[in-house]
Amino acid sequence: MSESAGVIHDIGYRHYDGPRLGSGYATRALFAYSLRGIFGLGRPARSKVIPIFLALVMLLPAVVSIAILAMVKQRTMEYTQLAVFMQPVLAIFLASQSPTVVAPDLRYKVLPLYLSRPVTVVQYVVAKLAAMTLALFLLIGVPLTLMYVGELLVDLPGPPETMQYVAAMVSGLLLSVLLAALGLLLASLTPRRGLGVASVIAVYLLTSAVAVALYGAFESLGRMTAASWAVLVNPVSLVDAVRVWLFGGGTAGMTYPDGPGPALIALALIVVLVGGLALRYRKAAAR
Amino acid sequence: MHILATEGLTKSFPGVTALDRLTVSAGPGVTGLVGANGAGKSTLIKMLLGLLPPTAGTAQVLDLDVATRGADIRRLVGYMPEHDCLPPDVSATELVIHFAQMSGLPRAAARERAADTLRHVGLYEERYRPIGGYSTGMKQRVKLAQALVQDPRLVFLDEPTNGLDPQGRDDMLALIRRIGTEFGISVVVTSHLLGELERICDHVIVIDAGRLLRSSAITDFTQATQVLTVEVDEGTEALAARLAEAGEHVTPQGRVLLVRVRGPQTYDTIRDAAADLELCLIRLEQGRHRIEDVFREEVAGV
Numbered sequence: 001m002s003e004s005a006g007v008i009h010d011i012g013y014r015h016y017d018g019p020r021l022g023s024g025y026a027t028r029a030l031f032a033y034s035l036r037g038i039f040g041l042g043r044p045a046r047s048k049v050i051p052i053f054l055a056l057v058m059l060l061p062a063v064v065s066i067a068i069l070a071m072v073k074q075r076t077m078e079y080t081q082l083a084v085f086m087q088p089v090l091a092i093f094l095a096s097q098s099p100t101v102v103a104p105d106l107r108y109k110v111l112p113l114y115l116s117r118p119v120t121v122v123q124y125v126v127a128k129l130a131a132m133t134l135a136l137f138l139l140i141g142v143p144l145t146l147m148y149v150g151e152l153l154v155d156l157p158g159p160p161e162t163m164q165y166v167a168a169m170v171s172g173l174l175l176s177v178l179l180a181a182l183g184l185l186l187a188s189l190t191p192r193r194g195l196g197v198a199s200v201i202a203v204y205l206l207t208s209a210v211a212v213a214l215y216g217a218f219e220s221l222g223r224m225t226a227a228s229w230a231v232l233v234n235p236v237s238l239v240d241a242v243r244v245w246l247f248g249g250g251t252a253g254m255t256y257p258d259g260p261g262p263a264l265i266a267l268a269l270i271v272v273l274v275g276g277l278a279l280r281y282r283k284a285a286a287r
Numbered sequence: 288m289h290i291l292a293t294e295g296l297t298k299s300f301p302g303v304t305a306l307d308r309l310t311v312s313a314g315p316g317v318t319g320l321v322g323a324n325g326a327g328k329s330t331l332i333k334m335l336l337g338l339l340p341p342t343a344g345t346a347q348v349l350d351l352d353v354a355t356r357g358a359d360i361r362r363l364v365g366y367m368p369e370h371d372c373l374p375p376d377v378s379a380t381e382l383v384i385h386f387a388q389m390s391g392l393p394r395a396a397a398r399e400r401a402a403d404t405l406r407h408v409g410l411y412e413e414r415y416r417p418i419g420g421y422s423t424g425m426k427q428r429v430k431l432a433q434a435l436v437q438d439p440r441l442v443f444l445d446e447p448t449n450g451l452d453p454q455g456r457d458d459m460l461a462l463i464r465r466i467g468t469e470f471g472i473s474v475v476v477t478s479h480l481l482g483e484l485e486r487i488c489d490h491v492i493v494i495d496a497g498r499l500l501r502s503s504a505i506t507d508f509t510q511a512t513q514v515l516t517v518e519v520d521e522g523t524e525a526l527a528a529r530l531a532e533a534g535e536h537v538t539p540q541g542r543v544l545l546v547r548v549r550g551p552q553t554y555d556t557i558r559d560a561a562a563d564l565e566l567c568l569i570r571l572e573q574g575r576h577r578i579e580d581v582f583r584e585e586v587a588g589v
Contacts, residue, residue: 013407013470016400016438020362020391029388042381044417104374113433116336116366117389118358285338 023118027127030119034131038097047100054093055139058086062143066150073156079147079168080243081252083140083175087236090179091204093139098183099196101128107191111284121285125277132180133173140172167247175239178266181273182235188280208234228255232262235269242266288350290315290441290473291335295344298330298497305330307497308344313475317467319484319491319505320477327497328477329369332443335475336366349440362391365434369445369477372430375419379410379429382418383436390437397436404436405429407470408462424455431459435466442466444476448483460487517544517557520567529560543570 039055040048065076083090105111114124148165186203187196214230231254232238241262244251256262292312298305305327322328333339335348337357346353348360373382380401387397405414408428413421418429427447434442447463448456464487467474478484484491485505493500519526527544530537533556536547546557554571561568 013465014403015471016392016396018396019393020437021393022391023358025393026389026391029385029394033385033388043376047376104376108374109368109370109372110374112366112368113372113386114389115338116361116364116368117386118362118391119389120358 023120023123026117026119027123030114030124030127031131034101034128035134037100038131038135050096051093051135054089054096055142057089058139059143059146061086062146062150065147066154069150069154069156073154075151075156075161077147078250078252079144079161079164080171080240080247080249082144082147082168083172084236084240084252087208090136090139090175090236091201094136094179094183095197095200095204097135098132098180098187098200099190099193101132102184102188103191103193103196106188106284107193115285121281122278125281129180129184129274129277132184133176136176136179137173140176141169144168144172163247164249167243167249170246171239171243174242174266175236178235178239178270178273181270181277185273185277185280188277188284208236210234211237224255225257228257229261231256232265238262238266238269288315289313289347290318291346291348291475293331293344293346296331296334296341296346297343298327298334298339299342305497306334309494309497309499310344311492311499311502313490313492313502315473316489317463317474317476317487319488320475320494321479321481321484321491322477322494323479325496326494328494329445330497331494332366332445332475332477335443336361336364363440365437365439365442365472367430367434367442367444367447369449371426373418373426376417378417379405379414379421379425379432382429383432386433387436392437400436400438401432404432407435408432409458423450424452424458427451427455427459431462435470435472439472441473441475444474446477446479448478448480456483463487513548514573515546515548515553515557516570516572517546517568518542518570519561520569522564522566525564526560526566529564530556533560 036042039051068076151160183200186199190196190199211231211234215227218227218230241256244256245263289312293309296306296309320328334341337353337360349363351360383401384397387400408431410428448459463476466472488505490504492502527537527539538545
């Protein structure tokens with residue numbers, strides 16, 4: 001007698017006696033889950049549209065510059081200028097995707113499900129911050145790497161601009177950390193998704209507008225030192241100034257203050273933002 | 288072994304004492320935690336999970352101290368909160384796999400456990416759709432699944448029947464009973480409906496305004512009283528007369544007779560009387576104290 005096909009046997013409850021890994025593993029799992037969420041993987045199709053579109057837009061300058069490189073054998077854009085030129089795209093990505101990382105857990109009260117497990121609230125924040133940082137760094141780093149590989153393949157006369165590529169990658173990472181901390185803090189303070197998007201984009205527009213306005217005002221007064229500091233109100237320029245201090249290189253017409261000043265400001269800003277995030281979550285966890 | 292034990296456990300918030308010197312313990316099985324809204328049930332669960340530090344007193348869960356071994360406790364227990372706690376844009380499968388991993392299960396094991404658990408709680412094809420489109424009953428099942436997926440030793444279920452229709456309520460209660468018996472996972476379940484807990488619990492803890500009212504086995508609450516309910520098709524008066532003749536204490540109550548039990552012979556007397564009178568005996572059952580009555584007496588007595 002043969003078993004008829006398609007019969008589901010209820011084999012009853014089975015206990016799990018396999019390995020139970022620690023909170024470090026759980027933190028990494030949360031990091032991977034959040035990173036997938038940022039790009040809409042494992043979510044409905046409409047969650048994928050914006051992040052994937054913006055990631056493709058970030059690739060455009062790289063593709064164009066490789067094409068020109070191949071045809072005219074001429075460099076069109078410095079590596080270090082990619083993030084500066086494309087900063088509106090980065091800002092839109094930050095604004096639209098930061099809320100997806102932190103807002104649902106606060107708004108729909110998912111946080112208690114995490115906190116009733118071995119992860120601590122600090123590990124939770126670290127995983128979220130790392131996921132957003134890596135997402136931004138991918139947006140900056142993938143086009144840069146593509147351009148670098150293109151340059152190596154095209155084989156221009158003279159050595160490749162390796163140092164510039166490294167400088168662009170390092171400053172790209174710093175920018176990613178800074179923007180991620182800023183975006184997550186703002187999004188965690190405004191758990192409604194639309195508000196989160198609006199607040200992040202508003203802060204970006206405000207800082208870049210204030211930077212331009214102050215720069216113009218100081219420049220017309222002839223106070224170039226003050227003007228060069230005023231530019232740093234824009235976080236992208238702040239990180240670019242740090243890059244100039246560390247690696248030198250072109251500034252695309254901007255003047256930045258000399259010395260480690262911008263680096264100290266950037267560092268202090270990251271500490272303040274991450275501290276704010278920690279405070280926000282200490283409060284959320286106590287509820 | 289105790290699954291939980293507290294000693295003088297106190298939690299004070301500014302202006303309010305949520306738990307007041309609570310000393311209680313419970314063994315394996317299904318333990319009901321009963322109290323009105325604001326009695327301190329949710330606060331107690333949060334403290335037992337090691338998420339809220341006690342103001343005074345101590346507590347152990349699975350023989351681990353909540354103050355020092357919170358992380359170890361959270362590795363061994365599951366928690367289903369009272370409130371909504373599900374993001375709308377992920378599927379039940381995705382969510383439950385994620386929370387299995389958050390409890391330390393490797394990815395492959397997490398997938399397998401998630402599929403098993405979702406089947407046990409009764410979610411089938413719909414588990415691949417985003418949770419936002421689920422009914423309340425399905426959401427409650429997902430909440431339960433995420434608490435069970437890591438195969439905990441103990442689960443805390445905070446108001447699991449909240450918002451369910453009568454059928455969903457029955458299903459949920461049956462499932463909780465299965466978790467406690469068939470699955471072999473100890474359960475602490477809160478409710479403000481005593482009738483529900485009566486059906487599924489081995490042990491009931493009653494708290495009110497942060498203080499312990501009573502903690503005892505369910506059989507103590509609902510112990511058989513010494514009264515039998517007898518119902519016959521017709522001829523109730525004749526039966527009452529015959530029983531009174533035989534020396535039994537009979538009180539008619541509507542269509543039924545209440546007969547005080549003097550000993551095993553009372554059952555025989557009723558049987559023989561019904562047979563002699565050729566009556567149709569429909570019902571012969573032990574009257575039970577309902578847990579509500581006990582609760583009402585205890586609250587009134589405080």
